[in-house]
Amino acid sequence: MIVIDNVKTLQELLDKTITEKRGFVPTMGALHQGHISLVQASVKNDPRTVVSIFVNPTQFNDPKDLEKYPRNLDSDLKLLESVLREDDIVFTPSYKDLYSNEQPYDINLKGLDSVMEGKYRPGHFEGVIRVVKLLFEIVKPQRAYFGKKDFQQLSIMRKLVSELDLNIKIIACPTQREDNGLAMSSRNEHLSPTSRSDAASIYANLKKHCAIATVGDLTKVKSKLIKTINSIDGFSVEYFEIVDDISLKSIRSASDIDSYQRYYGCIAVNVGDIRLIDNTEFSFLFLKG
Ligand code: AMP
Numbered sequence: 001m002i003v004i005d006n007v008k009t010l011q012e013l014l015d016k017t018i019t020e021k022r023g024f025v026p027t028m029g030a031l032h033q034g035h036i037s038l039v040q041a042s043v044k045n046d047p048r049t050v051v052s053i054f055v056n057p058t059q060f061n062d063p064k065d066l067e068k069y070p071r072n073l074d075s076d077l078k079l080l081e082s083v084l085r086e087d088d089i090v091f092t093p094s095y096k097d098l099y100s101n102e103q104p105y106d107i108n109l110k111g112l113d114s115v116m117e118g119k120y121r122p123g124h125f126e127g128v129i130r131v132v133k134l135l136f137e138i139v140k141p142q143r144a145y146f147g148k149k150d151f152q153q154l155s156i157m158r159k160l161v162s163e164l165d166l167n168i169k170i171i172a173c174p175t176q177r178e179d180n181g182l183a184m185s186s187r188n189e190h191l192s193p194t195s196r197s198d199a200a201s202i203y204a205n206l207k208k209h210c211a212i213a214t215v216g217d218l219t220k221v222k223s224k225l226i227k228t229i230n231s232i233d234g235f236s237v238e239y240f241e242i243v244d245d246i247s248l249k250s251i252r253s254a255s256d257i258d259s260y261q262r263y264y265g266c267i268a269v270n271v272g273d274i275r276l277i278d279n280t281e282f283s284f285l286f287l288k289g
Contacts, residue, residue: 001084003077005092007101007138013089014050014140022048023171024141026132029053030070030186031079034176038145039083041173050139051080052091054098059127065275070186091139098134105133107163109156112248116266117152117277120238125156132157136168144168149175149183151264151279155245175278177203183278195271198232202269203278205229210265210282213242218253229269238268238275257284 004010014022023046025038031053042049053076060066073092080090112118113125136144146154157170176184180200188196209225226237241250244261251257266279 001081001086001088001090003090003092005094007093007097010050010089010091010093011138014138017048018140020048021142022046022050022139023143023145024135024139025049025051025145026135027051027053028055028069028186029076030072030189031076032176032184032186032188034147034149034184036079036083037176038147038173039080041171042143042145043083043085043088045171046143049084049088050091050141051084051089052093052135052139054091054093054131054135056127056131057095058099058130059124061121061123064273068190070189091135098131098138101138102130102134105164107160109159109163112152112156112159115152115243115248115250116239116241117268120268125153128153129156129160132160133164136166141168143171145171145173147175148172148281149185149278151245151266152248155248183276185276187274187276190274191271195234195274198235199269199271199276201232202229202267202276203280206265206267206278206280210242210263210280213265214282214284218242218251225267229267234272236270238270240265240267242266259284 023042025042027035039049039051055069055071057066077090107129118125146157148154154172161168161170178184181203182188182199183203191199205225205228209221213221222240226240229235229237242263242265243250244263262281262283264279264281268275268277
């Protein structure tokens with residue numbers, strides 16, 4: 001693999017192979033098997049893979065969160081070395097170099113950025129869009145890989161590509177989980193062993209309550225899930241919403257449900273000062289006999 005830390009060198013290299021079909025995996029580093037599964041999918045599909053490692057300051061609404069975000073470039077590179085090929089690229093730009101390429105733009109996300117993560121992390125998606133748009137312009141991939149773990153981000157990436165009419169296929173990759181079901185996340189490292197073990201109940205309860213929601217009263221199911229998670233020592237649910245992946249509109253009652261639509265139970269939980277998100281896909285398809 002080739003490690004490149006500046007935009008000019010990357011562009012010079014990529015310009016020489018302008019017609020190649022390349023896959024792109026944007027990351028913020030502190031890599032785990034979740035990230036690696038995206039890289040492996042690209043290595044399987046694309047003649048060349050570009051992985052970026054960049055902790056993007058503009059997407060952190062909380063400066064303390066940015067400060068404590070884990071950074072392990074050496075171990076990230078070691079991990080990537082085990083999956084990338086000789087001509088694949090790891091791009092590790094600096095803030096100044098990357099953002100000096102930014103051009104003004106106007107994207108209407110039609111409210112996708114104002115719910116759930118967008119509501120509780122104001123400005124987050126604006127920052128995500130800024131950095132991904134910049135990286136897309138530099139890397140010019142045919143395919144870009146994102147994890148289903150960041151469900152709302154995935155919907156927003158699809159919107160970004162369609163609004164800007166970019167010829168990039170967004171590939172959604174399954175959420176990788178720890179043995180106990182907890183979604184892998186760079187933030188898990190900051191959990192105490194007890195919280196990490198307790199955090200398994202987030203996904204277990206998410207699945208259980210979304211299954212009950214298909215036959216039960218939605219409001220009751222939602223408050224039951226929130227109560228169950230909140231009863232764990234140090235856990236506090238920030239939001240739990242059931243949405244579709246196009247409008248991200250929350251369904252509140254049975255009359256909002258389209259039985260042929262896929263829905264997603266999406267949750268954010270604060271465990272002390274560590275914020276965890278997860279989601280599960282399901283449908284309300286009622287088989288009428
Ligand atoms: P991040 O470094 O957190 O910005 O994540 C980079 C990419 O990895 C995003 O597309 C995430 O959705 C994806 N990702 C993070 N955790 C997981 C996971 N547990 N399973 C699959 N993809 C993940």
